[in-house]
Each structure stands twice: as C-alpha cells, then as structure tokens.
Amino acid sequence: MNLREFAIRYGFLALLAGLVVFFSLATSGFTSPQAAVFILQSVSLTGILALGVTATLVVGGFDLSIGSIATSAMMAAAYVMVVLEQNALVAVLACLAIGALVGLINGIIICYLRVPDLLATLGMMFLLIGLQRIPTEGRSIAAGMTMPDGSTAAGQFDPAFLALGRHRFDFILPDLVPASVVVLIVLAVLIWFFLEYTRFGRLMYAVGSNARAAEFAGAPVRAYKIWAYIISGVFASIGGILLAARLGRGDIASGNNLLLDAVAAALIGYAVLGASKPNAFGTAIGALFVGVLLQGLTMMNVPYYTQDFVKGAVLVVALVFTFSLSGRTAR
Amino acid sequence: MQGTPVFVVKGLMKSFGPNRVLKGVDLDLHPGQVTVLMGANGAGKSTLVKIVSGIHSADGGTVELSGQAFAPSTPAEAMRAGVVTVHQAINDGVVPALDVASNLTLDRMSGKGAPLLLNPRRIRREAREVADRMGLSLDLSKEVADLTLADRQLVAIARAMAHRPKVLILDEPTSSLSSSEADRLFALIDRLRAEGVAILYISHRMSDIRRLADRIVSLRDGAIAGRFEDKPLDYSGAVDAMLGRKSGHDAVDARSAHAPVFSAEGLRLHAGAEPFHLDLGKGEIVAITGLVGVGKTALAETLFGLRRPFGGSMRLDGRPYLPTNPADAIGQGVFLVAKDRADNGIVPEFNLARNVSLPFVHRLSRFGVVRRGAERQRAREQIAELGIVCRTERDEMYALSGGNQQKAMVARWLAEPSRLLILDEPFQGVDIAARHDIASKLRATADSRATVLFVTELDEALETADRILVMSEHTLVGEHVNRGVDMERLLAEVAGRGLRGAA
Structure with a gap:
C-alpha cells in the first residue's frame, strides 16, 4: 500500500483523530465525557437524516425532501398532541406514517412517473414546507395556543413524548446520554447492518451501481428504489419526532439547516475508508466529523458565522478525496 | 470502374495501445456511386470512419480527396474540405430543442463571419433552400424533438448536405428506422447519387445493401477482405469475406438433443416479421447466427421476459411459458448471459x-x-x-x-x-483463449439443460454449437447440423435469401 492509497483510505479518519488531539490541546474540557456526549447530541438529528438519505444515495438516487419531512413530522407531532389531544404513542405513529407515506410518494413519482430524483424531491420539499403550515395558518404550535377560529387548544405535549428529547440515560456518569443519541446509535447500527450484511442491502447497491445489470439478475429494481425512499422518509420523520420532543413545541422556524447538514454528512461519508460510495459507517463518521469540528471551533471562540464556511470547506475537501484522489468514478 | 475516384485511402493504419485496429486499409470512392462497407463488430469500421471524419488521426497511410492530401484534425475541418459524416446515433446530428430551420442552418451560425444577431427570416429562407434541394417536405418551424427518428435522420443528412460535400459517409443510418422510414432515406440517397456525390454506406442490413449498393467492400480484422464490383453483386461472397472462416476449426462432435426442453410455435418478434418455430433440447448447444440487427437480441430478450412476443406461444418443459420479467424467467430456470457486459452485466x-x-x-x-x-x-x-x-x-x-x-x-x-441457458454474444471482446475456455465449459456442462447462443461470427457458432440456426429479418430462415455444414447455403441464408419459415 503506497502513500496515496493510505491517504485515500485513512486520510479522513486521521484528520478526525488529528482534530480531536488538536482541540483537546487547544481548549480545556474538550475530552470530557460531557463534551463527547454534547457533540453526539448536536449531530444526532442531522446524523439520523443523513443515514436515511444514504439509503437513497445507495440506489443511485437523492432525497432533498428529508429536511421538510422532518419539520412536517415535528409539526404533525405537535398538532396531534396539542390540538387533537392524543398521547405520545399516537403522535409517534402519525409521524412515522407521514414519513413512510411521503417516501412512498417520492418513490412512485421517481420510478413510475419518471421525474428525475432531484426534481421530484425538490418539489416535494416545497410542497411539505407549505403543507405543514396550512392546519394552523402559519402559526407555531404550543400548548395553550390560540387556534385560527379563536378557541384555545386544549391539549399539551405528553411527558412521555418530551422524554424522547430530554431524558438522559445513566452511562458511566448519571444522567449522561440523551435519548436522541441512543436513537442515533441504534439506527446507525441498524442501517449499517442492513446495507452491508443483508441481501436487500446488497441488491440496493447493485441497483445503484448498474441498474440494468441488477434487473437482468432478476432484482425488482423499482421496488428497491421505492423502499430506499421509504427508509429515507421514515428516518427523516424520526428526526422530526426528536426535534419536536427537544423543543416541546411545533416551531415553524426550526430545522432549516437539517437538509444541508445531513447531505454534507452523507457526502463526506464517501471519503471515509476510501469507500468512494455511499455507506452508513462513512455517513456516521461524516456527521461526527462535522460535530467535532463545530464544537471545537465553538470552544475556541470562533464566531458562529464562520461555521457554515468551515462545513462547506470540509465538504469540498471530502468530495475531492472521493472523486479525484481515488481515481474511481463514482455515480 | 468508370472514371477516377474522388476519395482514395491507401494503407491506412491505426492502433490503440497494443491493439492494431486498422492494418493497412485501401479504399476508394467514386462520384455518383454508393459503396457499401460491411464488417462485423470490431472489424474497424468505426475507427475508419472516425479517421476520415477528423475525430482520430491515422498512425500510417494516406488519404486523398480530389488528388489532394486529406488529413483533417477536427470534424469541422473534414466538413469544410468536403467530407461529411452522419453518425449512427441520430441525435448527434441534430439539436432536438431547436426547430428544423435552425438545425438546417446551424453550421452557419457559428464560425467566423457569422452575424451576431439571428435574423429569423434569413434563417427560414436559407433553410428553405436547403430543404428544397434535398426534396425535404417538412414543416420548418417544427421542433426537432417532435419529429420521428426518420425525420430527424433526414434533417441530419440535409444539414450535412448543406455543405455541398464531395463525399458523404453514412454510418448505419437505418439501424433505428422502420422499413417505410428507410425508404424515404433511400430516395434521398438516390437523389444524392444522381447529383454525383460519392457515398460510403456502412450497414449490416442486407435489405438496405441490396437496395443501394453499387459495389461492396468487406472489412475484416482491420483489413479489406473482399471487393465486389461486378453486377450482379455477390452478396453471399461479401458476407463470407466479412464473417469468413479461418481454417483449422476444432471440429465439434455434434450431438443431438436427448429430450425436448423448450419449444415455440408461430413466434413473431414484431408486427412485420414472419412467424417461426423453435425447438431447443436437453444436452444440445444451439447457435443462432445472423447479421447485427436481424432480431437475435430481440429473441433472447423475449425468452428472458424482457419483452413480450408479438404473437405465438412458448412452452418450457411442456408447460406454457410467458415470463413477465427476468425474475420470473430466472424462477422458472431460464438464465440469460446478456450481451454488452459493461452495460448489462457487470456491477x-x-x-x-x-x-x-x-x-x-x-x-x-x-x-x-x-x-x-x-x-x-x-x-x-x-x-x-x-x-x-x-x-x-x-x-x-x-x-x-x-x-x-x-x-x-x-x-x-x-x-x-438451469433449464435453458441463453448467451447473447458471449464472445464479444473476449480473447481467443478465454473464448475456448468458455466454449468448452459450456459443452462440458450442457448435458443437464438446453443451451442457446446468439452469435454474429460464424466461427463462434461453428466452434461451439451442435446445431446452427440462421436468423434474418426477425425470423429463422435456416437450420444446419454442425457436421459438414453446407457453407454456401448458410451464407446465402445469412445474406437474406433463405427459405422462409424453415427450421
């Protein structure tokens, strides 16, 4: 293995390790368990969305609607509990159903109505951004809010639902690990196992790499593509549930960065271990990388407005790693 | 033949890496004549076309146009000198988003001296001149994207002819046209021939060749393998020169099937095609041969559930067989090794x-x-x-x-x-040693299934199969047991004069 191969394979992991070492020397308190957990918590939502979009990248597609699916799920959760006065379970199921349904519609539009993936999901994004505001006429949803007809909403957030965003599990230290981090880790392991080890994941990769070859080998290509969009939709709605639980309200102004951060994490993932293709492990590392970088910069008192610049720079470098250095043509 | 040639190629050579594609090709074209160039895949036709149209440069040899040396370094240069090529992919020759008039005058919009602003009236007038000269009766304001493939083809040729070239090269122009659409193209070619243009027509379709050819040149393995100029033209000879047989085949010990596996009755691959009958048995290897575009891949795809037959019925192991998709076919034990492995096979x-x-x-x-x-x-x-x-x-x-x-x-x-193994052009882009390995493996394992190969090269069929069927114009026209094959009859069938509905 020559230097170039080594750089392609381990470059990003080495960079991540280097960042951790640098920040722990340059700041105080970066290496504490609390700081580590804080980083994980800060990336948990984008990480979950990124893992979902990874599934669509694997089949050679793309899903731009994930951010708006997440905020729609957030609004739906708030609406179900505050206005319809239902419990946490109903709210969660409603959100998951919305995610799955939107994913299914995306898949059908792309596979059967032959709209290109980027355009179909872009259209869906606009549609959902508008749709999620219609029931409350553009207002945010919180307990005791005034409804468009002048009445007051009677329901409130179920404490069990709020626990999804606020409960912390004991791990080494008491009250250390937030529920959202646990959800992130569980979903990451699940999707990683699914893509790497099951025959369904294998055929999804085949569909993304050469759809005709997959079809000629008997794989139901359209079904796999549709399932990928359903996975993406469901993951995004889980992100939305956690967002609602963390905020305790349905805030129409939140969740703006989710799409871009998630896409960045998934694309950075191409460069991890020289994979040159979408992969769940890489996506998780990509999300972590962004989290470490931003947390470190924050602790070094770098102004917030440079953070987007840094994220963008990291993404560009990662894409150069993937498409230029490795010499393999992906996608 | 009559007069002096307008276009003379001498000793043209071209290699890509270690691969010698053209090994000294001589070719001459005469004004007012259609010269048909025949050659199997990989014979070097496209490379030859690319050199004379300025896309590649030659490694050796000379090209003369009207007595002057001709070595274009870009397609535009070739076009200005008077050699115009219409490539196989029709959409390379037209811009779908523009209307017919703009397409016909596109080459005048770029280049030196072209006016900055477009004058729609002038474009229309110039386009009308071009169209009238070509006998093209199309609505000039129509967008090319709305035209049929045949009309796009005519526009592409008319556009090329706007340069008043001396030499016109048509690379498989009918490969995506129906026969009535092709007739319109032939009428245009007749007109150009009468005007004294030297035409090089590259095709596999025997019906085109019979309709148009004044002479035939066969290319094989990067060299001219035969010239046919005397009327009536020797079509079988041209096919033989193109596909030819190298001496010293390993003689195949032809076996016969020991149980029926697959049968088709009255199968029709498309509306205009003759129905045919096909039996494939256990233990035998059947090769279906024929020129490119005669329906071999269509039949392979029909057997594998990728397309529906136009008519007729199929049976597998005595039960009706009509797969709806590849998964269905595979489930019933019918496997396909598809052609063009990079597109259809490899992940x-x-x-x-x-x-x-x-x-x-x-x-x-x-x-x-x-x-x-x-x-x-x-x-x-x-x-x-x-x-x-x-x-x-x-x-x-x-x-x-x-x-x-x-x-x-x-x-x-x-x-x-498997019950039935289908291999479509399994020896494409395969070296001779690997070809022998694959063929002997197929023969060694053939006992448990029916095997059918689709090959263009006769050698491949003669080396591998127990029985050889000939396909022409989307139907089977001949059958030969691979034991002392009557090559004359086989070649005649490939060239399109076989017995209809036989086999």
Missing part, C-alpha cells in the same frame, strides 16, 4: 465474488443475511471451474481482462442449475 462497485453471486444472493443468505463465507466459496469454485485469471475472489472487476470479466458473467449463471 462495477462489486468485486468478483459479489458479481458472481448477484442473481442468487438470496440462495446464499440465511434470514436475509448474506453468508459471506458461502459467497466467497462459490466464487472460488467458479474461478477454478472456468479458469478465471485473478489474484483472489475479492479482486475488483476493472482489474480483470475482458476475457476474465466475461468468464465471471458466465460463471454467475453456471453456478446454479
């Missing part, structure tokens, strides 16, 4: 073992989880069975030679037992 992101396991990965899984040990074991077995040259079963596909990639594609389908 480039997968290594060798994963490419081999692809169609049957579910049989190598437990509870949905792929058993990687079993997968690699299967790959190692197949590597040994077919003699795939590689370091390990985890090699990436791009690291393998073409022959070994093709062996992997065959191995993929030999790894599980």
Whole structure:
C-alpha cells in the first residue's frame, strides 16, 4: 500500500483523530465525557437524516425532501398532541406514517412517473414546507395556543413524548446520554447492518451501481428504489419526532439547516475508508466529523458565522478525496 | 470502374495501445456511386470512419480527396474540405430543442463571419433552400424533438448536405428506422447519387445493401477482405469475406438433443416479421447466427421476459411459458448471459465474488443475511471451474481482462442449475483463449439443460454449437447440423435469401 492509497483510505479518519488531539490541546474540557456526549447530541438529528438519505444515495438516487419531512413530522407531532389531544404513542405513529407515506410518494413519482430524483424531491420539499403550515395558518404550535377560529387548544405535549428529547440515560456518569443519541446509535447500527450484511442491502447497491445489470439478475429494481425512499422518509420523520420532543413545541422556524447538514454528512461519508460510495459507517463518521469540528471551533471562540464556511470547506475537501484522489468514478 | 475516384485511402493504419485496429486499409470512392462497407463488430469500421471524419488521426497511410492530401484534425475541418459524416446515433446530428430551420442552418451560425444577431427570416429562407434541394417536405418551424427518428435522420443528412460535400459517409443510418422510414432515406440517397456525390454506406442490413449498393467492400480484422464490383453483386461472397472462416476449426462432435426442453410455435418478434418455430433440447448447444440487427437480441430478450412476443406461444418443459420479467424467467430456470457486459452485466462497485453471486444472493443468505463465507466459496469454485485469471475472489472487476470479466458473467449463471441457458454474444471482446475456455465449459456442462447462443461470427457458432440456426429479418430462415455444414447455403441464408419459415 503506497502513500496515496493510505491517504485515500485513512486520510479522513486521521484528520478526525488529528482534530480531536488538536482541540483537546487547544481548549480545556474538550475530552470530557460531557463534551463527547454534547457533540453526539448536536449531530444526532442531522446524523439520523443523513443515514436515511444514504439509503437513497445507495440506489443511485437523492432525497432533498428529508429536511421538510422532518419539520412536517415535528409539526404533525405537535398538532396531534396539542390540538387533537392524543398521547405520545399516537403522535409517534402519525409521524412515522407521514414519513413512510411521503417516501412512498417520492418513490412512485421517481420510478413510475419518471421525474428525475432531484426534481421530484425538490418539489416535494416545497410542497411539505407549505403543507405543514396550512392546519394552523402559519402559526407555531404550543400548548395553550390560540387556534385560527379563536378557541384555545386544549391539549399539551405528553411527558412521555418530551422524554424522547430530554431524558438522559445513566452511562458511566448519571444522567449522561440523551435519548436522541441512543436513537442515533441504534439506527446507525441498524442501517449499517442492513446495507452491508443483508441481501436487500446488497441488491440496493447493485441497483445503484448498474441498474440494468441488477434487473437482468432478476432484482425488482423499482421496488428497491421505492423502499430506499421509504427508509429515507421514515428516518427523516424520526428526526422530526426528536426535534419536536427537544423543543416541546411545533416551531415553524426550526430545522432549516437539517437538509444541508445531513447531505454534507452523507457526502463526506464517501471519503471515509476510501469507500468512494455511499455507506452508513462513512455517513456516521461524516456527521461526527462535522460535530467535532463545530464544537471545537465553538470552544475556541470562533464566531458562529464562520461555521457554515468551515462545513462547506470540509465538504469540498471530502468530495475531492472521493472523486479525484481515488481515481474511481463514482455515480 | 468508370472514371477516377474522388476519395482514395491507401494503407491506412491505426492502433490503440497494443491493439492494431486498422492494418493497412485501401479504399476508394467514386462520384455518383454508393459503396457499401460491411464488417462485423470490431472489424474497424468505426475507427475508419472516425479517421476520415477528423475525430482520430491515422498512425500510417494516406488519404486523398480530389488528388489532394486529406488529413483533417477536427470534424469541422473534414466538413469544410468536403467530407461529411452522419453518425449512427441520430441525435448527434441534430439539436432536438431547436426547430428544423435552425438545425438546417446551424453550421452557419457559428464560425467566423457569422452575424451576431439571428435574423429569423434569413434563417427560414436559407433553410428553405436547403430543404428544397434535398426534396425535404417538412414543416420548418417544427421542433426537432417532435419529429420521428426518420425525420430527424433526414434533417441530419440535409444539414450535412448543406455543405455541398464531395463525399458523404453514412454510418448505419437505418439501424433505428422502420422499413417505410428507410425508404424515404433511400430516395434521398438516390437523389444524392444522381447529383454525383460519392457515398460510403456502412450497414449490416442486407435489405438496405441490396437496395443501394453499387459495389461492396468487406472489412475484416482491420483489413479489406473482399471487393465486389461486378453486377450482379455477390452478396453471399461479401458476407463470407466479412464473417469468413479461418481454417483449422476444432471440429465439434455434434450431438443431438436427448429430450425436448423448450419449444415455440408461430413466434413473431414484431408486427412485420414472419412467424417461426423453435425447438431447443436437453444436452444440445444451439447457435443462432445472423447479421447485427436481424432480431437475435430481440429473441433472447423475449425468452428472458424482457419483452413480450408479438404473437405465438412458448412452452418450457411442456408447460406454457410467458415470463413477465427476468425474475420470473430466472424462477422458472431460464438464465440469460446478456450481451454488452459493461452495460448489462457487470456491477462495477462489486468485486468478483459479489458479481458472481448477484442473481442468487438470496440462495446464499440465511434470514436475509448474506453468508459471506458461502459467497466467497462459490466464487472460488467458479474461478477454478472456468479458469478465471485473478489474484483472489475479492479482486475488483476493472482489474480483470475482458476475457476474465466475461468468464465471471458466465460463471454467475453456471453456478446454479438451469433449464435453458441463453448467451447473447458471449464472445464479444473476449480473447481467443478465454473464448475456448468458455466454449468448452459450456459443452462440458450442457448435458443437464438446453443451451442457446446468439452469435454474429460464424466461427463462434461453428466452434461451439451442435446445431446452427440462421436468423434474418426477425425470423429463422435456416437450420444446419454442425457436421459438414453446407457453407454456401448458410451464407446465402445469412445474406437474406433463405427459405422462409424453415427450421
């Protein structure tokens, strides 16, 4: 293995390790368990969305609607509990159903109505951004809010639902690990196992790499593509549930960065271990990388407005790693 | 023949790396004559066209146009000198988003001296002149995207003819046209011939060739293998020169089927095609041969559930067989090694073992989880069975030679037992050693199934098959047991004068 191969394979992991070492020397308190957990918590939502979009990248597609699916799920959760006065379970199921349904519609539009993936999901994004505001006429949803007809909403957030965003599990230290981090880790392991080890994941990769070859080998290509969009939709709605639980309200102004951060994490993932293709492990590392970088910069008192610049720079470098250095043509 | 040639190619040579594609080609074209160039895939036709149209440069040899040296370095230069090429992909010659008038005058919009602003009236007037000269009766304001393929083709040729070229090269212009659409193209070609243009017409379609050819030149393995100028033209001879037989075949010990597996009655591949009958039996290898575009791939795809037959019925093991998709066909034991492995076979992101396991990965899984040990074991077995040259079963596909990639594609389908194994052009881009390995493996394992190969090259059929069927114009026209084959009859059938509905 020559230097170039080594750089392609381990470059990003080495960079991540280097960042951790640098920040722990340059700041105080970066290496504490609390700081580590804080980083994980800060990336948990984008990480979950990124893992979902990874599934669509694997089949050679793309899903731009994930951010708006997440905020729609957030609004739906708030609406179900505050206005319809239902419990946490109903709210969660409603959100998951919305995610799955939107994913299914995306898949059908792309596979059967032959709209290109980027355009179909872009259209869906606009549609959902508008749709999620219609029931409350553009207002945010919180307990005791005034409804468009002048009445007051009677329901409130179920404490069990709020626990999804606020409960912390004991791990080494008491009250250390937030529920959202646990959800992130569980979903990451699940999707990683699914893509790497099951025959369904294998055929999804085949569909993304050469759809005709997959079809000629008997794989139901359209079904796999549709399932990928359903996975993406469901993951995004889980992100939305956690967002609602963390905020305790349905805030129409939140969740703006989710799409871009998630896409960045998934694309950075191409460069991890020289994979040159979408992969769940890489996506998780990509999300972590962004989290470490931003947390470190924050602790070094770098102004917030440079953070987007840094994220963008990291993404560009990662894409150069993937498409230029490795010499393999992906996608 | 009459007069002096306008276009003379002498000793043209071209290599790509170690691969000598043109080995000294001589060719001359006369004004007012259609010269048909025939050649199998890989004979060097496209390379020849690309050199004279300025896309590639030659390694050796000379080209003269009207007595002057001609060595264009860009397509535009070739066009200005008077050699115009209409390429096979119709949409390369037109801009779909513009209207017919703009397309016909497109070349005047760019280049030196073109006015900055477009004058729609002038464009319309110039386009009208071009169209009238070509006898083109099209609505000039129509967008090209709304035209049929045939009309686009005519626009592309008319656009090319706007330069008043001395030499017109048409590269398989009818490959995506119906026969009535082709007739309009032929009428245009007749008109150009009468105007004294020297035309080089590249085609596989015997019906086109019979309709147009003043003379035929056959290209084989990068050299001219035959010239046919005396009327009536010797079509069988031209096919023979193009596909030819090299001496010293390993004689095949032709076997006969020991039980029927597949049969088709009154099968029709498209509306205008004659129905035909097809029987495939257990233990035999049947090669279906014919020129490119006569329906071989259409038949392979029909057997594999990728397209529906236009008429007729099929039976597999006595039961009605009409697969709705490849998964259905595979489920019933009908496997296809598709042609053009890079497009239809190889998954480039997968290594060798994963490419081999692809169609049957579910049989190598437990509870949905792929058993990687079993997968690699299967790959190692197949590597040994077919003699795939590689370091390990985890090699990436791009690291393998073409022959070994093709062996992997065959191995993929030999790894599980089948009722009917279909191979479409399995020896395409495969070196001779790998070709022998694949053929002998097919023969060694043929006993348990029916096997059918679709090949253009006669050599490949003669080397591999027990029985050879000839296809022409989407139907079967001849049958030969591979034992002292009557080559004259076979070639005549390939050239399109076979007995209709036989076999």
